[in-house]
Amino acid sequence: MAEVVIIIPAFNESSTVAEVVRGAVAAGFKAVVVVDDGSTDGTAKAARQAGARVVCHMVNCGAGAAVQTGLKAALVLGAGVALTLDADGQHDPSEIGRVLGPVLEGKADLCVGARLVDRRRMPAIVRLFNQAANIVTWALCGRWYKDSQSGFRAWSRRAMESITIASSGYEFCTEIAREAARYKLKVTEVPVTAIYSKRTAMKGQGYATGLETIFKLMVRSLMR
Amino acid sequence: METASGFSPFQLITVLFCAAMILRVASLWRRGRRTSRELIGWILVWGGIGFVGAWPHAADVVGAWLGIKSGANTVVFLALILIGYVAIRSVFLLENLEQKLSELTRRLALKDFPDDERPGQK
Numbered sequence: 134m135a136e137v138v139i140i141i142p143a144f145n146e147s148s149t150v151a152e153v154v155r156g157a158v159a160a161g162f163k164a165v166v167v168v169d170d171g172s173t174d175g176t177a178k179a180a181r182q183a184g185a186r187v188v189c190h191m192v193n194c195g196a197g198a199a200v201q202t203g204l205k206a207a208l209v210l211g212a213g214v215a216l217t218l219d220a221d222g223q224h225d226p227s228e229i230g231r232v233l234g235p236v237l238e239g240k241a242d243l244c245v246g247a248r249l250v251d252r253r254r255m256p257a258i259v260r261l262f263n264q265a266a267n268i269v270t271w272a273l274c275g276r277w278y279k280d281s282q283s284g285f286r287a288w289s290r291r292a293m294e295s296i297t298i299a300s301s302g303y304e305f306c307t308e309i310a311r312e313a314a315r316y317k318l319k320v321t322e323v324p325v326t327a328i329y330s331k332r333t334a335m336k337g338q339g340y341a342t343g344l345e346t347i348f349k350l351m352v353r354s355l356m357r
Numbered sequence: 358m359e360t361a362s363g364f365s366p367f368q369l370i371t372v373l374f375c376a377a378m379i380l381r382v383a384s385l386w387r388r389g390r391r392t393s394r395e396l397i398g399w400i401l402v403w404g405g406i407g408f409v410g411a412w413p414h415a416a417d418v419v420g421a422w423l424g425i426k427s428g429a430n431t432v433v434f435l436a437l438i439l440i441g442y443v444a445i446r447s448v449f450l451l452e453n454l455e456q457k458l459s460e461l462t463r464r465l466a467l468k469d470f471p472d473d474e475r476p477g478q479k
Contacts, residue, residue, distance in 0.1 A: 168466075186471060190466050191465060192458075194458065195459070198459040198462070201459075202462075202463045202466055202467065205463065205467055206467060209467065209470055209471060210471060301456075301459055352445075352449065352452055
């Protein structure tokens, strides 16, 4: 089986990151890399104590930049497959195998864990923003994603080597979809559970963030 | 009030300022810091502003051609377009800078990985 590296991008997640790392290790994955994106709350220390390798950004660069660093780190470690999941605990580590499955079986280059199981528990505002993001993603890359903004993704080595995430902010999820379409990668989605707390529900959401994300995507389109 | 050249002080300042800006761009182009396309673009922009500054009625002619009633409105309209262009260009530059900063941060973070996972904390 290809070497699997778990990547956890984190910014000020000291209260949850250790549990996420331990969950991934308990699921049978020993190579866990936490990308500490310039945290100031001891995220790196908490992750290291939980058993993860830690790569530290000196300054906060954004979620997209942290994922890209994680993918580079996975390639350095010789990963055949990588999996990204959020540090805030919204993904269930016991479902890692489900997301990895299609990539390990060679059926997909990129597998997205779509937060579709018990979708009614998803806060209405998150559902609304997700749908808006799905429409924008479809408009820009021509493929409909059920959950384009999920951070739970499995990557084949081909996907890791092909996709370059230039965006730093939340627009990076749409950029991944666009890059996947550009390189004609095989993409699939599998349903996963999302665990929402008050904190995770509002992360990255908001009218201003949404508008900024759309604006940045338009700018990036013009810059290509 | 008119100067010896027949221009008002305001017109003279505008023309001199535009000439200075054209000379500056030309100097940057000569040192290879601006492309020929940028040079032509800026000569057209500053030349146009200087021309309208020197002969304000030229704006009426341009306005009539564009279908705008007055020369003043034409100047405001073109200024807004120019400001919009400069704003978008600034966003592009900032985005580029942000990308370079991220790349630099990434390289520093991965410099000694996986031997030393804590750069600067040996």
